[in-house]
Amino acid sequence: xxxxxxxxxKHIMKIYGNGVVANEDVSLDLxxxxxxxxxxxxxxxxxxxxxxxxxxxxxxxxxIVLKGTPVTIKSPQDAISKGIGMVHQHFMLVPSLxxxxxxxxxxxxxxxxxxxxxxxVDAAQSIAREYNFDINVNDKVEEIPVGIKQKVEILKALYxxxxxxxxxxxxxxxxxxxxxxxxxxLLKLREKGHTIIFISHKLDEIKKICDxxxxxxxxxxxGTYEVKDITTQEMSRLMVGHEVSLTFDKNEQHLTDxxxxxxxxxxxxxxxxxxxxxxxxxxxxGGEVLGIAGVEGNGQTExxxxxxxxxxxxxxxxxxxxxxxxxxxxxxxxxMEVAHIPEDRMxxxxxxxxxxxxxxxxxxxxxxxxxxxxxxxxxxxxxxxxELIKEYLIKCKSRxxxxxxxSGGNIQKVIVAREFSTNPKIIIANQxxxxxxxxxxxxxxxxxxxxxxAGCAVILVSADLTEIFSLSDRLAVMYKGKFAGFFTDVANVxxxxxxxxxxxxxxxxxxEGVLYE
Amino acid sequence: MWKAILSPDFFGTILRATxxxxxxxxxxxxxxxxxxxxxxxxxxxxxSALFGVIFSSITHSWLLGxxxxxxxxxxxxxxxxxxxxxxKTDEILAAIxxxxxxxxxxxxxLLAFSGDRGVSSSIRSVxxxxxxxxxxxxxxxxxxxxxxxxxxxxxxxxxVIVMHLFLYKTPLGLSIRAVGENKNAAESVGISSRRIQYxxxxxxxxxxxxxxxxxxxxxMNMFTKDMxxxxxxxALAAASMGGNTPIGGLLVSLLFGLASALANVMxxxxxxxxEIILMVPYLTTLIGLGVYYYAQKKxxxxxxxx
Numbered sequence: 001x002x003x004x005x006x007x008x009x010k011h012i013m014k015i016y017g018n019g020v021v022a023n024e025d026v027s028l029d030l031x032x033x034x035x036x037x038x039x040x041x042x043x044x045x046x047x048x049x050x051x052x053x054x055x056x057x058x059x060x061x062x063x064i065v066l067k068g069t070p071v072t073i074k075s076p077q078d079a080i081s082k083g084i085g086m087v088h089q090h091f092m093l094v095p096s097l098x099x100x101x102x103x104x105x106x107x108x109x110x111x112x113x114x115x116x117x118x119x120x121v122d123a124a125q126s127i128a129r130e131y132n133f134d135i136n137v138n139d140k141v142e143e144i145p146v147g148i149k150q151k152v153e154i155l156k157a158l159y160x161x162x163x164x165x166x167x168x169x170x171x172x173x174x175x176x177x178x179x180x181x182x183x184x185x186l187l188k189l190r191e192k193g194h195t196i197i198f199i200s201h202k203l204d205e206i207k208k209i210c211d212x213x214x215x216x217x218x219x220x221x222x223g224t225y226e227v228k229d230i231t232t233q234e235m236s237r238l239m240v241g242h243e244v245s246l247t248f249d250k251n252e253q254h255l256t257d258x259x260x261x262x263x264x265x266x267x268x269x270x271x272x273x274x275x276x277x278x279x280x281x282x283x284x285x286g287g288e289v290l291g292i293a294g295v296e297g298n299g300q301t302e303x304x305x306x307x308x309x310x311x312x313x314x315x316x317x318x319x320x321x322x323x324x325x326x327x328x329x330x331x332x333x334x335x336m337e338v339a340h341i342p343e344d345r346m347x348x349x350x351x352x353x354x355x356x357x358x359x360x361x362x363x364x365x366x367x368x369x370x371x372x373x374x375x376x377x378x379x380x381x382x383x384x385x386x387e388l389i390k391e392y393l394i395k396c397k398s399r400x401x402x403x404x405x406x407s408g409g410n411i412q413k414v415i416v417a418r419e420f421s422t423n424p425k426i427i428i429a430n431q432x433x434x435x436x437x438x439x440x441x442x443x444x445x446x447x448x449x450x451x452x453x454a455g456c457a458v459i460l461v462s463a464d465l466t467e468i469f470s471l472s473d474r475l476a477v478m479y480k481g482k483f484a485g486f487f488t489d490v491a492n493v494x495x496x497x498x499x500x501x502x503x504x505x506x507x508x509x510x511x512e513g514v515l516y517e
Numbered sequence: 518m519w520k521a522i523l524s525p526d527f528f529g530t531i532l533r534a535t536x537x538x539x540x541x542x543x544x545x546x547x548x549x550x551x552x553x554x555x556x557x558x559x560x561x562x563x564x565s566a567l568f569g570v571i572f573s574s575i576t577h578s579w580l581l582g583x584x585x586x587x588x589x590x591x592x593x594x595x596x597x598x599x600x601x602x603x604x605k606t607d608e609i610l611a612a613i614x615x616x617x618x619x620x621x622x623x624x625x626x627l628l629a630f631s632g633d634r635g636v637s638s639s640i641r642s643v644x645x646x647x648x649x650x651x652x653x654x655x656x657x658x659x660x661x662x663x664x665x666x667x668x669x670x671x672x673x674x675x676x677v678i679v680m681h682l683f684l685y686k687t688p689l690g691l692s693i694r695a696v697g698e699n700k701n702a703a704e705s706v707g708i709s710s711r712r713i714q715y716x717x718x719x720x721x722x723x724x725x726x727x728x729x730x731x732x733x734x735x736x737m738n739m740f741t742k743d744m745x746x747x748x749x750x751x752a753l754a755a756a757s758m759g760g761n762t763p764i765g766g767l768l769v770s771l772l773f774g775l776a777s778a779l780a781n782v783m784x785x786x787x788x789x790x791x792e793i794i795l796m797v798p799y800l801t802t803l804i805g806l807g808v809y810y811y812a813q814k815k816x817x818x819x820x821x822x823x
Contacts, residue, residue, distance in 0.1 A: 092705035094695045105695055107704040108688040115688055156706065273817055375810030 004032045006067055006195055007053075013061035022048035023059070026221045028214050030164060035186060035196045037206040039225065040216035040239055042435040046199055049216070053197075053315070054077040054086045085157025086166040090134040091149050095142035096496040099152050100124035102141055103159050106368040127159050130431050132188060132438035146296065154185070165189065166197045171205060173463070175295050176499035185207050201438070202241070203232040213240055219313055226464050236429060251453050256286030258322075259516060260426050265316035268302045268481075276302040277314070283516045286425065289448065289458040291472025291490070293465065295502050299481035300461045304430045307459070308340045309333040320426065325460035330451060334363060339424035341415060341432045343461075345408070349415045352404030356396055357385040359403050360418050384421075393443065409440030416444055420451070427439075427451055430461045445471060465495060474513060488513040519720030525661035529618030530781055532662065533736060535774025536604050536670045537562065537745075542759065542766040543673075543680050544721040549761045550684060551717030552697035553601060554610035558725045558747025561593050563748060565729020567623040570740040571630055571640040572821075579643040587726045598715045616749075624742050632748040637733070644734040645669050666733040669727060676724065680763040689734030705770060725749070747799060754802050756807045769805075776801035782817020 002422055007030045023045045030036055040046045049353070051057040051062065057075035063070050066082060073079045076086075085391040093102050100121045126135040133151050141149065150170060153480050157165055157262045167186075171179045181214075186196055186209060198210055208225060208391040215222040217239045222238045268277035275460060276299040284290055293302055305311040306438040307318060311328040318325050320336045342348040361381055364370055370377050385399040392413045396406060404410055416432065429448065433441035448471060452458055462468050469490060476484040477498060485501035485508050500506040534767060541558045546556035564587050573582025593615065600611040625815060631639050647665045654664035684690040694711045695703040703710055728748070733740040751773055759765025780797040 075707070076691060076705060080707050086705070088701075088705065090701075092697045092699070092702040094702050096698060097691075100690065102702075103692060105703065106708045107689060112681070114686045115685075115691060140666070271817060337745070450578065 006032045008065040009049070009062065010065065011052060012049060012052055012059045012064075013064040014045075014052060014057060014059050015223070021219050022387060023052070023082070023220045024074060025062075026216070026219070027062075027255060027359075028221070028224070030195050030197065031212075032195060033190050033193045035190055035198055035209055037210040037213035038197055038199045038216065039201060039203075039206060039213050039308070041439075044216040044239070046216055047168070048219075050086070050197070050199065051170065051503070053079070054084060054166060056253060063512075080157075080160050080162070083161055083163040084166070085160060085164070087150065087153040087157060087168065089168040089170075089172060091153055093141045093149060093152060095140070097136065097141060098225075099135060099139050100137040102152055103127070103137070103156050105156075107160065114127070118389025123159070124155070127155055128219060130194075131155070131158060131185070131472050133185070146173050147181070149299040150182065150187075151175070153407040159291075164195045164197070168199045169201075170198070171200065171202065173296060175502045175507075176465070176495055178504055179205070198360050203235050205231060206235070215372065218349040250449060250471075254287045254453075254455065256455055256457075259283050260286050260321060261459075262319040263307070263316070264318075266300070266303070266306065266318060267315040268313070269307050270302060276481050277306065279316070280482065281287045281319075282392070282476070282483075282514045284426070284459065285516065286455045286457045287452060288473040289298065289460055289471050291469045291475040292459065292461045292478055293463075293475065293498060293502060294478035294484075297464060298478045300430070300478055302481075303478070304340075304428060304459075308338065308428055335424070337425035339422065339427045340430040341412075341421040343421055343429070343430040345411055345415055349402045350411060352411075353402055355400045356389065356394065356403055356414055357399040359380060359414055360388055360399075361384050361423070362463070363418055363422065365452060388417040388421055407437075409436035412436050412444065413440060416447065420447060424451075425456055427458045429458065432460070433467060434470060441467075465498065469493075469495075476511075476514070479504040479507070483514065484508065485513050486511040486514050519690065522779075525658055527778060527782060529666065529780040531774045532670050533668055534777035534781070536667070536673045536730050537728035537736065537747050538752050538755060538777075539673045539767060539770040540676065540731070541725050541749050542609055542755040542770045543676055543763055544724035544728070545752050546561075546754035546759070546761045546766050547684065547693065547717050547724065548721040548792065549756060550697045551693045551714045553608055553714055553718060554612075554727075554753070555594075555597065555718060555721045556609055556753065557593065557597050557615040557749075558614035558752055559745055559747065560612070561590050561722055561725040562729040562732065562745035562749045563616075563619040563623055563743070564593060565590050566733040566744055567627060567637075567727040567740050568726075569730035569732075569734045570637050571626075573643040573734060574640045577624060579645045582643060582711065583645065583727070586730045587723045590640065590722040590724075590726020590729065591719045592722070594718040594720070594725075596716070597722070597741050598718040601718075602711050602714055605801050606686040608728075612723050619745075620743065623628050623740070627740065627742075635742040640739070642722050642734060642739065644738050645731070667731065669731040673731075674767075676727070676776070677763045677767045680724075689713075689716070728752075736786065751802050752796065754806055758805060772805065773798060773801060 009026065009028040012023050026045065026049055038046050048057060049279050052059045053073065055075045055078050064073060071082065103124045104120045109116040109123060121137055127133045133155060135151055137150060142151065170182060174182060189196060197514055200206055203273060210227045212224055213227050213235065214224040215235060239300065264281045266280045268276055270276045280303065280469065292300060302311065306314050309325060309328060320333065320338060323336065325333055327366045336367050346352060361370055365376065382399065387397065389399060393411060394413045394417065395410050403414055428450065432444050448458055448460065458467065472490050475487040475490045475493065476483045479502060484504055485506065541562060541712055544558055545555055545703050546654050568589050569587045572585040573579050576582055583711060598610055600606040601608045629639060633639050645668050648668040649664045649669055654660040684694065692703065692713050695709045696708065700710045723725050723748060729745065732744055755769040755773055756766050759769040776798045783794045784791060
């Protein structure tokens with residue numbers, strides 16, 4: 001039984017229509033009852049390989065052998081019927097339906113022509129109990145937290161008889177405690193003989209629960225290793241091709257005297273009327289990075305939207321450089337030298353069908369340097385675009401390329417280049433490195449610190465705790481619209497402590513150091 | 518005037534005026550639930566009104582005529598689905614094309630079939646019969662309202678219940694709602710969203726065809742050009758205001774039925790110029806949409822404490 005191979009992918013080759021070689025001779029073998037890490041940077045070909053396995057894409061060459069017999073997997077449905085399940089990074093759930101309905105969707109038990117509701121609830125409950133998942137199956141999916149949603153996704157796959165479970169970056173949206181809980185559950189699944197493919201680029205997590213790891217770079221496999229026999233440094237080197245320092249040496253801090261941003265008693269409700277920011281006050285000076293950690297949906301988005309002028313409905317005051325922004329337009333706020341790297345780069349960060357050049361000037365088209373008032377000054381823009389592309393190491397064919405054609409990391413660099421090119425005094429960065437490769441992320445983090453050293457004030461909202469820890473001078477944890485914790489001595493905060501604040505288990509009533517007065 | 522309005526006759530008129538709108542509203546519900554706005558309802562109503570007359574006269578049977586009309590309605594739904602789902606045409610543009618085809622096409626087909634211009638006066642069509650259900654007609658007032666209604670009016674009320682059960686209690690209904698709300702989620706569990714949307718649009722086309730048949734074979738006994746007169750669009754508004762649910766759609770359809778019935782009564786009373794009265798159903802739609810969405814906005818604002 002031990003080491004029995006359940007699935008092999010042999011010499012998989014996948015070339016996309018646009019000529020991109022996503023997988024080149026990749027082989028992977030999975031054993032029964034193992035947690036197998038698939039490791040690599042964005043664009044390394046992990047997703048493509050999993051799409052091939054799950055039947056979303058067909059390989060151009062190579063074969064898949066399931067329990068000794070070669071198979072072709074034509075569609076996700078086909079994959080599911082062969083016992084392969086996938087938990088996507090973006091949850092595939094229908095919000096208005098109950099947990100039970102989501103679990104039985106597509107394979108509903110019937111009574112005559114109707115759904116057998118009692119049986120559906122029963123089936124969902126018994127599978128949750130079988131795997132020790134503590135879930136109320138009658139809850140509506142839109143009302144349950146992220147960690148539970150993920151459990152529903154796993155149950156969905158198990159209900160369909162998945163023996164091989166693909167988890168695509170499952171911990172990206174979880175708190176440390178939720179991650180811990182997920183790991184316990186994954187180990188139980190392994191005990192029951194399930195095989196789990198764990199896609200991640202968090203090396204410590206892989207160290208913690210994976211048995212073997214296959215590392216990918218540039219569409220090729222860099223080999224499969226026993227996790228206990230390889231160090232994180234080696235893994236990182238195989239993944240990136242060179243060693244990347246994951247921590248930064250920060251320079252000594254030089255705070256400005258005057259307060260750049262002053263927020264008092266800020267209260268924001270979202271469009272559904274839910275209280276999202278609850279009586280929040282803080283100060284921000286030049287020369288510091290204020291990190292804001294927290295589980296997504298605890299008011300970070302609403303806070304940032306208000307500070308940048310995207311949301312105008314709030315109570316309380318926000319002052320930028322001493323000026324109240326209540327009646328200031330987004331344009332006015334930007335002219336107070338505030339830059340904003342938005343959370344969702346495709347939705348609000350760029351115009352994906354416009355060129356790199358055009359995107360680089362969306363915040364400056366009124367600037368006299370680039371506009372005569374009636375017509376844009378093409379030459380000046382061309383020249384400046386080329387400078388920025390060079391300075392920000394944007395990998396592209398030319399400045400005329402559509403932004404949507406670039407990789408995630410390069411799109412983000414275009415946005416960062418645009419925002420930083422105006423030499424802002426305040427930078428509001430919301431998830432600036434989410435989902436981009438390690439190299440681009442390191443570049444952006446380094447830039448943020450350079451601005452801090454130059455006396456700029458930075459607000460950094462991030463779900464990446466390593467990023468938060470390595471960049472922040474002061475650190476706030478948001479929970480249900482309030483700061484549940486505030487730390488001025490970031491170096492002495494443990495990840496566990498931060499996690500407890502993120503989950504609201506621990507709350508600081510006195511938030512020392514939030515205000516400078 | 519009040520005496521006329523409060524009579525059982527008037528309530529009967531409301532039901533009659535509601536029937537075509539209700540069928541179209543249900544048609545809009547099922548399409549919207551699957552994630553597609555079926556703006557071609559107007560054209561399907563009009564085509565069905567013509568085909569109802571033609572095929573009931575050919576077959577000498579209202580039932581056969583109805584069946585053929587409903588099949589054709591389903592086919593038009595299928596064509597819309599083909600354009601939107603296979604050729605990736607914009608759903609609004611595809612619908613406009615169908616609606617314009619209906620406007621010109623019905624006149625042309627009528628002329629080719631019978632030589633009639635605009636009104637099917639020479640076609641001997643068979644209308645759907647009225648139906649009196651024994652016990653119910655004994656109930657005072659309500660019995661008088663319901664008794665002798667057209668069989669299609671009865672059918673439209675049954676259709677509300679059937680569609681409710683279909684959407685909320687059957688596996689296919691669950692799939693339709695899942696596809697409409699989160700296509701990727703449905704796809705991820707092996708539901709083909711394209712297949713589901715095809716099915717939804719065909720059902721939508723069939724339902725609208727019932728409404729179209731009623732226009733020329735129940736409400737009136739002949740086809741006249743452009744006789745759908747915007748009911749397909751009114752139904753889109755009604756379905757939306759009813760939250761795209763069959764029960765909600767019924768209530769809002771009744772409101773529009775009331776507006777149409779009022780217009781009829783006012784015509785007889787001649788309290789106002791005829792042309793102004795004709796605007797009543799459309800004004801009701803406009804005002805209805807305004808009031809509904811204003812209330813929704815206020816509700817949201819009240820919830821947000823402002």
